Amino acid sequence: MALRLVFLAFTSLALAGCGGGNSATNAPNVAGGERPKIAVVTNCTDPFWDLCEAGANKAAKDHNVDLLFRQPEKLDAAIQMPIIEAWVKQGVNGIAVSVIDPKGQEEDLTRIAKKVSLITMDNDAAESTGRLCYVGVDNREAGRAVGRLVKKVLPNGGTIAMFIGNNSSANAIDRSGGVLDELKTPDADGKPGTHPVKKDVTGKYYGKYFLVDGEAKTDGGPGEKAVTNARDVLGRLDGVTDICMIGLYAYNPPAILEAARAKSLVGKIKIVGFDENLETLKSIAAGEIEGTVVQDPFNYGYKSVEILAAVARGDKSKLLGKGQTPYQVITKDGGPDQTINGLLIKFPKAVDFEKKIRDDLASVKK
Amino acid sequence: MTRILGIVGLVSALYAALLLTTPSARDVGNLMDVANLQGQYGIITLGAALVIIVGGIDLSIGSVVGCSAVLFGVTMKSGVHPYAALPLVLAFGATVGLVNGLLITRLKLQAFLVTLCGMFVYRGLARLIGGTVSRTWVTDPRDPTAHPEFDTPIRNLRSGLVGKDFLGELVFPGEFILLIVLALVLGFFLHRTAYGRYWYAIGHNELAAKYAGVNVDRQRVIVYVICSTLASLAGMLLFLNMPSIQADAGGSSWELFAILGAVLGGCSLRGGEGTAIGMVLGAMVMPVVDNFVNLNGMKSDGIPAVIGLTLLLGTIIDELLRRRNAARK
Numbered sequence: 168m169a170l171r172l173v174f175l176a177f178t179s180l181a182l183a184g185c186g187g188g189n190s191a192t193n194a195p196n197v198a199g200g201e202r203p204k205i206a207v208v209t210n211c212t213d214p215f216w217d218l219c220e221a222g223a224n225k226a227a228k229d230h231n232v233d234l235l236f237r238q239p240e241k242l243d244a245a246i247q248m249p250i251i252e253a254w255v256k257q258g259v260n261g262i263a264v265s266v267i268d269p270k271g272q273e274e275d276l277t278r279i280a281k282k283v284s285l286i287t288m289d290n291d292a293a294e295s296t297g298r299l300c301y302v303g304v305d306n307r308e309a310g311r312a313v314g315r316l317v318k319k320v321l322p323n324g325g326t327i328a329m330f331i332g333n334n335s336s337a338n339a340i341d342r343s344g345g346v347l348d349e350l351k352t353p354d355a356d357g358k359p360g361t362h363p364v365k366k367d368v369t370g371k372y373y374g375k376y377f378l379v380d381g382e383a384k385t386d387g388g389p390g391e392k393a394v395t396n397a398r399d400v401l402g403r404l405d406g407v408t409d410i411c412m413i414g415l416y417a418y419n420p421p422a423i424l425e426a427a428r429a430k431s432l433v434g435k436i437k438i439v440g441f442d443e444n445l446e447t448l449k450s451i452a453a454g455e456i457e458g459t460v461v462q463d464p465f466n467y468g469y470k471s472v473e474i475l476a477a478v479a480r481g482d483k484s485k486l487l488g489k490g491q492t493p494y495q496v497i498t499k500d501g502g503p504d505q506t507i508n509g510l511l512i513k514f515p516k517a518v519d520f521e522k523k524i525r526d527d528l529a530s531v532k533k
Numbered sequence: 534m535t536r537i538l539g540i541v542g543l544v545s546a547l548y549a550a551l552l553l554t555t556p557s558a559r560d561v562g563n564l565m566d567v568a569n570l571q572g573q574y575g576i577i578t579l580g581a582a583l584v585i586i587v588g589g590i591d592l593s594i595g596s597v598v599g600c601s602a603v604l605f606g607v608t609m610k611s612g613v614h615p616y617a618a619l620p621l622v623l624a625f626g627a628t629v630g631l632v633n634g635l636l637i638t639r640l641k642l643q644a645f646l647v648t649l650c651g652m653f654v655y656r657g658l659a660r661l662i663g664g665t666v667s668r669t670w671v672t673d674p675r676d677p678t679a680h681p682e683f684d685t686p687i688r689n690l691r692s693g694l695v696g697k698d699f700l701g702e703l704v705f706p707g708e709f710i711l712l713i714v715l716a717l718v719l720g721f722f723l724h725r726t727a728y729g730r731y732w733y734a735i736g737h738n739e740l741a742a743k744y745a746g747v748n749v750d751r752q753r754v755i756v757y758v759i760c761s762t763l764a765s766l767a768g769m770l771l772f773l774n775m776p777s778i779q780a781d782a783g784g785s786s787w788e789l790f791a792i793l794g795a796v797l798g799g800c801s802l803r804g805g806e807g808t809a810i811g812m813v814l815g816a817m818v819m820p821v822v823d824n825f826v827n828l829n830g831m832k833s834d835g836i837p838a839v840i841g842l843t844l845l846l847g848t849i850i851d852e853l854l855r856r857r858n859a860a861r862k
C-alpha cells in the first residue's frame with residue numbers, strides 16, 4: 168500500500184510537471200487583430216449580476232472580446248479568489264472584480280494587479296492594490312440618496328431598520344454609512360437608546376430616527392435569511408407606526424416586501440431599497456416600495472469589458488476617474504434631473520426604468 | 534482493487550480531458566492550484582471516509598471547518614501566538630469529535646442526527662464568535678487591537694502548510710503534500726495495524742466485531758475524533774490560504790464534498806470498505822472538474838449542473854465496473 172501511495176504521489180507530481188503552458192506574468196497587450204480574453208467575476212449570484220452579465224456580453228460583441236463571466240455561488244472571498252487565480256494562470260488579458268472583502272483581499276489583489284490588468288467594479292479595493300480604475304457609483308453618496316428617500320417617506324421621523332449582505336465590504340460600509348450620515352444630527356449621531364414604544368428593542372438614534380439594533384442586519388447573501396431577518400424585525404416592532412425598512416443589497420427590498428406580505432403589512436410600513444431588482448421596480452410601480460437607488464449594472468458589465476479590452480489593445484484613455492458614475496433614484500412618479508454634489512442625478516419613473524432593464528436584458532442572449 | 538482501478542480511470546480521464554482540451558490548464562501554476570484544492574478536500578475526505586468505514590456518517594464536517602477557521606482567527610486576534618493557536622484549534626476539533634462520538638456510542642443516538650445538529654451548532658458558534666476573519670484582520674498595523682507581530686509567524690505557517698510564498702504566490706502544493714503524508718499515516722493504521730482491522734470489522738458487522746472482543750464504542754469514538762480533528766486542520770488551512778473567511782460561508786457544504794470523495798474513492802456507505810489510496814483519488818476528482826469549468830468560461834448558471842452530472846457519471850461508471858468484476862468472480 169505504501170508503495171502504491173508513493174507511486175500516486177509521483178504520478179501526481181509528474182502530472183503537475185507535464186505542463187508547458189504559458190506563464191501569466193505581465194499579461195501582454197494583444198496584437199492588432201487578436202481577440203483579448205477578458206474575465207469578469209461578481210461577488211455572488213443574483214439577478215443584479217444577470218444585468219451586468221448582459222452588459223458584459225454586449226461589450227464583448229461590440230469590442231471583439233473573448234469573455235469569461237462568473238457569478239460565484241456565495242458571497243465569499245474564499246470562493247471568489249480561486250476563480251481569479253485560475254484566470255491569472257490561464258493568462259487572461261484583464262480581470263474585473265466586484266471585491267468582497269477589500270481588506271482581506273488587498274494582498275492578493277496587489278499581487279494579481281502586477282500580472283494582469285485589474286479593475287474593480289461595484290465594490291472597490293484600495294488604490295494601493297494597483298487596480299487601474301473603479302467602475303461604480305460612490306456608494307457613500309448613493310447611501311445618502313437612500314437617506315433622503317427615508318426622510319421623504321418619514322418626514323417626522325420614525326423607526327428604521329437596515330438590511331444588507333455583510334458589514335465588512337466597502338460598498339456595505341459606505342452605503343449604510345451614507346444613509347446614517349444623511350439622517351444624523353449633531354445631537355443624535357448614533358446615540359444608544361431603547362425604542363420609544365418598544366422598550367425591549369435597543370438601538371441607536373440618528374436625528375429623528377431610531378435604528379433597530381444600532382446597525383444594519385446582515386444575511387450573508389441572497390437566501391432565506393434575508394426574509395427571516397426582515398420578518399423578525401417586523402415581529403419585534405409589532406404595533407409600531409412609522410416604520411421604514413431599508414434594503415441595501417439588490418435582493419433585500421424584495422425580501423423585505425416578502426416579509427411584509429407575510430405579516431400583512433404592505434402599505435402600512437415604508438420600504439426603501441437599493442439596486443434595480445425587477446421585483447423591486449415592479450413593486451415601486453405598484454406602490455408597495457417607495458423607491459430605490461440604482462447603479463446600472465448593465466453599464467458596469469459593459470464598461471468593465473470595454474475598458475479592459477481597450478487596455479489590452481494599449482489604449483488607456485477609457486479608464487475612469489473617481490466619481491464618474493452617477494447613481495439614479497427610481498420612484499413611482501419620477502422627477503426632474505438634479506445636480507447633487509456635482510453629479511447629474513436622474514429620477515426616472517419605475518415603469519420606464521423597468522422597461523429599460525428588460526430591453527437591456529433582451530438585447531443580449533444570456 | 535476493482536474500485537481503485539475505476540477511480541484511477543476516472544481521475545486519469547478527467548485529467549486527460551482537462552489537459553487535452555484546455556491548453557492553459559497545462560500551466561504548472563494551474564496544476565499546483567488544482568493539487569492544492571485536492572489537498573484541501575482530501576484532508577476532510579480522509580476523516581469522512583474513516584467514519585464511513587465504521588458504518589457512520591459525519592454531517593458536521595463543513596461547519597467544523599468553518600468554525601475552526603473563525604476560531605483560529607479569533608484566538609490569534611485575542612493575543613494567542615499562531616503557533617499556540619494551531620494546537621488549541623486542533624484540540625477544539627478533537628473535542629467536537631469526542632462529543633459526537635460519545636453521543637453516538639453512549640447515548641446510542643443516530644450519527645446522522647447528532648452530526649446534523651452539530652452542523653447547525655458549529656455554524657452558529659462560528660457566527661457567534663466572529664463574522665469575517667482574515668490574516669489582515671489579525672495583523673493589521675492600523676488596528677490597535679490587532680497583532681502585527683503575528684504577521685511573520687502566520688506567513689511562515691502559510692508557507693509551510695499551504696505552500697504560498699511571502700506575497701501569497703503558490704510555489705509548491707503544500708496541502709497536497711500534507712494530504713499524501715496524512716494518507717500514508719492513515720493508510721498505515723488502516724492497512725497495517727489492528728486498528729484498521731477493528732474499523733473494517735465494525736463496518737462489516739458490528740455485532741460480530743463486538744463478540745470478537747473489539748471495543749466497538751471506543752473505536753468509533755476514536756474515528757470521530759480523527760474526523761473532526763482533520764476538519765479543524767482543514768479549517769486552519771482555509772484561513773491561511775484564503776484572503777478572508779466568513780462565518781456564514783466558510784467550509785459550507787464541504788461535508789458533502791468529503792462524503793462524495795470517500796464514496797467515489799471506494800468507500801461503501803454500508804461500511805466496511807475503503808482504502809487510503811482510494812480516498813486520495815476520490816478527493817482528486819472534483820477539483821479537476823472545477824478547474825475545467827473555470828478555465829473554459831462556462832456559463833455561471835450551468836456550472837453546478839455540470840459538476841453534479843460529471844460526478845454522477847463517475848459514480849455510475851465506478852458502480853458498473855464493480856458489478857462487472859463481481860460477476861466475473
